[in-house]
Amino acid sequence: MGAGNKVSSSSFCDKNNNAGTIVTLDPKPLAVIQPTSEEGLVATSAPITSSYNEKIRPLLDAVDDLRRLNVMKEGIQLPTIVVVGDHIARNMPEIVKQINEKLNTSLLELNSMPKVMSSTAEVMTTFMRVMGSTKDSLRKLFLRGEFEEYPDNKQMHSTARLVEMLNQFSDELQKCAVSDPNRDFLVEELSLLEESKSIGLPNFLPRNAFLVLLQKKVDGISLMPVDFMEKVWDYIEKVVSSVLIRHSSNYYQLQAAARQATDNFIAKMKNQSVNRVMEIVGMEKLTDYTCNPEYLLEWKKLINQQEKFFKIVREGHLKVNIEGFANIEVSHLRNYSDQVLHQAFDLKVRMIAYWKILLRRLVDNIALHLQFTLHNLVNKDLESEIVTELLNPHSRGIEQMMEESPYVAGKREKLSHSIDLLRNSKAVVAKIMDNFYVYSD
Numbered sequence: 001m002g003a004g005n006k007v008s009s010s011s012f013c014d015k016n017n018n019a020g021t022i023v024t025l026d027p028k029p030l031a032v033i034q035p036t037s038e039e040g041l042v043a044t045s046a047p048i049t050s051s052y053n054e055k056i057r058p059l060l061d062a063v064d065d066l067r068r069l070n071v072m073k074e075g076i077q078l079p080t081i082v083v084v085g086d087h088i089a090r091n092m093p094e095i096v097k098q099i100n101e102k103l104n105t106s107l108l109e110l111n112s113m114p115k116v117m118s119s120t121a122e123v124m125t126t127f128m129r130v131m132g133s134t135k136d137s138l139r140k141l142f143l144r145g146e147f148e149e150y151p152d153n154k155q156m157h158s159t160a161r162l163v164e165m166l167n168q169f170s171d172e173l174q175k176c177a178v179s180d181p182n183r184d185f186l187v188e189e190l191s192l193l194e195e196s197k198s199i200g201l202p203n204f205l206p207r208n209a210f211l212v213l214l215q216k217k218v219d220g221i222s223l224m225p226v227d228f229m230e231k232v233w234d235y236i237e238k239v240v241s242s243v244l245i246r247h248s249s250n251y252y253q254l255q256a257a258a259r260q261a262t263d264n265f266i267a268k269m270k271n272q273s274v275n276r277v278m279e280i281v282g283m284e285k286l287t288d289y290t291c292n293p294e295y296l297l298e299w300k301k302l303i304n305q306q307e308k309f310f311k312i313v314r315e316g317h318l319k320v321n322i323e324g325f326a327n328i329e330v331s332h333l334r335n336y337s338d339q340v341l342h343q344a345f346d347l348k349v350r351m352i353a354y355w356k357i358l359l360r361r362l363v364d365n366i367a368l369h370l371q372f373t374l375h376n377l378v379n380k381d382l383e384s385e386i387v388t389e390l391l392n393p394h395s396r397g398i399e400q401m402m403e404e405s406p407y408v409a410g411k412r413e414k415l416s417h418s419i420d421l422l423r424n425s426k427a428v429v430a431k432i433m434d435n436f437y438v439y440s441d
Contacts, residue, residue, distance in 0.1 A: 076102065076425070096429050103422040110415040113250065113408070127390065130254060131383050133247045138378045141239060158239055162232065162370065169228045170363045178220035179359070181352050185328045188213065189344040189351075190336060205343055213351055215285045218358075225277040225366060232370065233270040240266065240382070252408060254390075261389035265382060273373060280365050290357050298353035306345055310338065324352070 076098045140146035141158040150156035177183060192213055196206035240262055248255040305322045312320045318331045333341060 096426070099422055099426045099429065103419065103426065106415055106418050106422065110412070110419065113412055113415075126251060127254060127387075130248050130251065130258075131386065134244050135378055135383065137243045137247070138240065138382075141243070142236075142374045142378055156239060156242065158236075161235065165228070165232055165235070166363060166367055169224070169366075170359070173221060173224060173359045173363070176221060176224070178217050179355065181348070182325060182328045185325070185330065186333060186341070186344045186348055188216075189347045190340065193340060193343055193347065202339065205346055210288060210347060210350060213347065214288055214354070217351070217355065218281060218285045222278075222281050225281055225362065226274055228366070229273045229277050230270060233266060233273060236374070236377075237262070237266040240377075250408070257389050258386050261386040262382070264389075265377075265385040269373060269377065269381075273369065276369055277366060280362065280369075284358055284362065288354060290354065290361075292357050295353050295357055298356065299349055302349035302352060303346065306342065306349075309345065310341065313341075324349075 076095060137149055140149065141156060142162075143159075145157075145159035147157045155161065173179065189209075192209040193206065196209040196212075198206065241259060244258050244262060245255060248258055302324045305324060308322055309320060309325075312322070313330050313333055316334075318329065320328050320330050336344075
């Protein structure tokens with residue numbers, strides 16, 4: 001309270017007929033209540049001015065001190081009415097409680113902030129701790145299928161999402177136009193047999209015709225594995241970046257270096273995977289080989305439908321429905337000889353049997369490649385790439401990690417200022433409370 005504050009008084013009577021005097025102090029709306037005796041007689045206490053100087057003035061000065069400290073910025077509510085009498089403890093203890101709660105919260109937040117690193121040893125210790133946590137999380141997500149760290153974020157349930165993508169890729173291969181056995185039935189086979197004629201026995205199936213047909217079919221799906229690998233690595237990049245950002249959130253410089261290294265590494269791994277898939281696809285075009293017994297079983301099942309098929313064709317039917325083939329157009333086959341049609345049908349069913357195995361083998365090889373690559377990524381490659389980025393003399397990674405980001409430094413300074421303010425405010429209130437209770441005793 002300043003010396004220029006004006007004091008005015010008025011009497012009141014509450015609902016219990018207890019009389020008193022209200023002292024209003026300008027410019028702040030602070031009021032002082034002086035009660036009378038229980039019998040309704042005029043109180044025998046000191047005059048208002050004496051009571052104000054001895055009892056009220058210290059409390060008002062304490063409130064003014066708290067205002068000057070700007071403690072309201074910390075969310076502390078200051079009273080505008082001070083009650084003198086049995087209820088004096090109702091206001092100041094509440095202020096003390098608010099100050100203590102805010103002070104404890106600020107101290108907890110400051111202590112939870114990362115320690116300022118001042119040496120290379122501290123930087124490397126922090127880096128190893130962050131990378132250890134990151135690798136452990138990635139092992140859970142990519143290799144073990146554990147997602148307790150992200151229970152509600154299904155995009156981070158990586159093993160399940162990768163299996164979904166593989167199954168979708170397999171379905172797309174099975175359902176694409178190249179894999180449709182009924183499309184233009186025997187047209188391509190008849191054309192290839194015509195162009196594969198040679199001087200020799202007529203009842204031998206030209207192997208070159210099968211290889212040419214195989215190469216054309218593989219070319220028809222060659223872009224699908226590449227697109228799939230790019231899609232998978234885009235997903236992997238998002239998961240790795242999310243985990244790395246989470247574990248390095250308190251270390252801005254490490255986060256920046258790690259993200260740069262991660263982006264470069266994922267781009268490199270994506271290119272390697274695409275090249276590997278292209279090699280797998282290229283190998284499938286070179287030769288027709290499988291040790292899978294299902295090939296012969298499937299071929300025998302389909303070739304046994306041959307006589308039934310040609311009987312229906314010779315009877316003049318426009319469409320044929322037999323095991324393995326549904327509602328196929330056959331009117332265009334009537335002008336070919338039985339020998340050529342038999343060779344074309346044999347070539348067709350061989351390709352159908354082999355194509356099923358080829359597609360499954362393609363998906364299996366890609367799945368194994370992904371699992372092997374992810375294992376290496378989590379256990380050694382990612383950490384190695386980030387270390388290389390940090391130790392790169394052009395990146396200043398180690399030196400930069402010793403510098404706090406502007407945001408973290410500003411937050412630390414703000415918390416320190418808030419703690420100092422709250423401690424000073426606590427001291428002001430504690431002093432006046434001690435004096436008041438001494439006076440009351």
